[in-house]
Amino acid sequence: MRRLLRRRLLLLPVTLLGVTLVTFLAIHLIPGDPAEVLAGGPLATPEAVEAMRTRLGLDRPLPVQYLSYLGRLLRGDLGVSLFTGRSVASEIGERFPASLELAAAALLLGLPVGTALGALAATRRDRLPDHLARVISLVGLSLPSFWLALLLVWLFAVKLGRLPFGGQLPPFTEVPRRTGLVVVDTLLAGDPGLTLEALRHLVLPAVTLAFVPIALTSRYTRAALAEELASPHVRTARAFGLPERVVVWRYAARNAMLPLVTLLGILLPALLGGAVLIEVVFSWPGLGTYLLLAIQSRDYAVVQAVTLLLAVLYVLASLLVDLSYGLLDPRVRERG
């Protein structure tokens, strides 16, 4: 286990370096010219564009540019938004908590529901829970998320009028910003009424976003658990008279959990960055809307920074996955 840990940690800087290289190159490979955009768009004179290019350092050789990019990253400098002129790092800092709150809510909702659904489906194959799980995962994976969002908004906000939508709090309400997580901040402000409002605003976007983790975890759980339940060691457990709940939930589930952990590592970064359309539909002030606006306006620095952030989160999440694998599976722990 210790060797596994050491190897993974040693590998981490290399992976991160690779990530920075990719985000750096990607911004140079995608069409469009930041110098032109910043110099005023297609109507800018060639001289103005050239001047802007020099000012941004885009006329230097790529390796030099990359090194200075790395140097800035190391100092925590993610650049300046081409449009607002503010530091990208602080803009991300403002928007990240909203995305985190949404992603966390979707996970907290999606994981238990998805696992339970998948487990029910695996233990009652071809019966009602199984069909239900199949339909839900089909919806979650094939229906475009904004469509689902609109559907839920129409049903719960418009038709039934039970839930609010749009933003994190009712209009014209504010809460002193401490953690940036609105639910937590309202609690810290000692305003439970407002916490309730924040939660009500969270429900629809979170449920919409939760369809993805529900779909994925229920599928994984169903497949993994069904496979475990057919395995020889489960046959042994049954042959020795262990109660079915112990056989399923302890003997089979422990092994079936392993792929689920991997899934978690994929899900968290995916939920953080993948909620773009959902954030837009619900006017959620998170990274998704930020990224979308940046793309629309060719704000290269922002696109680059947000992509880098998501990639780094992805790498860290996979590291955690590998480590938890080691904790859960003695065979991996051994091999180290």
Add this chain to the structure above:
Amino acid sequence: MNDVVLEVEDLVVEFDTRPPVRAVRGVSFQVRRGERVGIVGESGCGKSVTAMALLGLVDPPGRIVSGSVRVAGVEVVGAPPRELRRLRGKEIAMVFQDPTTSLNPVFRVGRQIADVLAYHGWGDPRTRAARVVELLRRVGIPDPERRARAYPHELSGGMRQRVMIAMAIANEPAIVVADEPTTALDVTVEAQILLLLDELVERSRTAVVFISHDLRVVSEVCDRVLVFYAGRIVEEGDLAEVFAAPRHPYTRALLSLAFSGREARSSIPGAPPDLSRPLAGCPFAPRCDRRAERCDREPPLLGDGGHRFACWYEEAS
């Protein structure tokens, strides 16, 4: 008669596949306390399916169609799950062929044995831990305190099978069913495991149903032998008697193969019948050199008495 710990009557097991496969076709036998009964026969003749049916554990698409299995006087066929659970691992325990996959890879072996004790209401955690160590010592595992904390992959194949056996005898069951327990092991380890099974039976008066397609192995550990063919018993009797004077042509063929001294594992010419079809006459007829006209028409019945066999030819002689 109350010495009988296992009583199987006219057991029929079918797999609802397409076409349906009738894997066990009316099997009856008894096992007495402390007796060691061997089940032999070619691959696919229904040995394992019968073994699982003894625990009431035929997995779908298989099901017990009819018949009766009584373990320690309790009917298994149609018993409620709670009753089955009480029997399994307590009155009747199973040792599987492949100890590598039959143990749970993510739990320590001591814990897996302790669970078998716990769910049959044996003692409290502390006494169970002591019992686990004692069981591991009894099955010949050196340094049992340490090995109890090992995961299956940290043990050798032979050690793992010893763990399975420890698990099987944990609750001192009336019957241990061992389905080819040494097939996955090499020859020296096989000999050790057989010796171990032998000792355990001597000491505890546990009955053993020992399944193998290796007649030499069966001859070393059993008192009585059942010869399976195409889902039926075709011959049954005391080991010495059956081996010295086999009556069924199939048994004779098996024996002459096993003791011919040939190293290469050859087999009886021809193939067993298709179990998805009804059998009109003697199932062995197509491969039998004594086959007569009657053999194709009427199925020979297993006779009565200590040495039973199902063959028209022998009955007449």
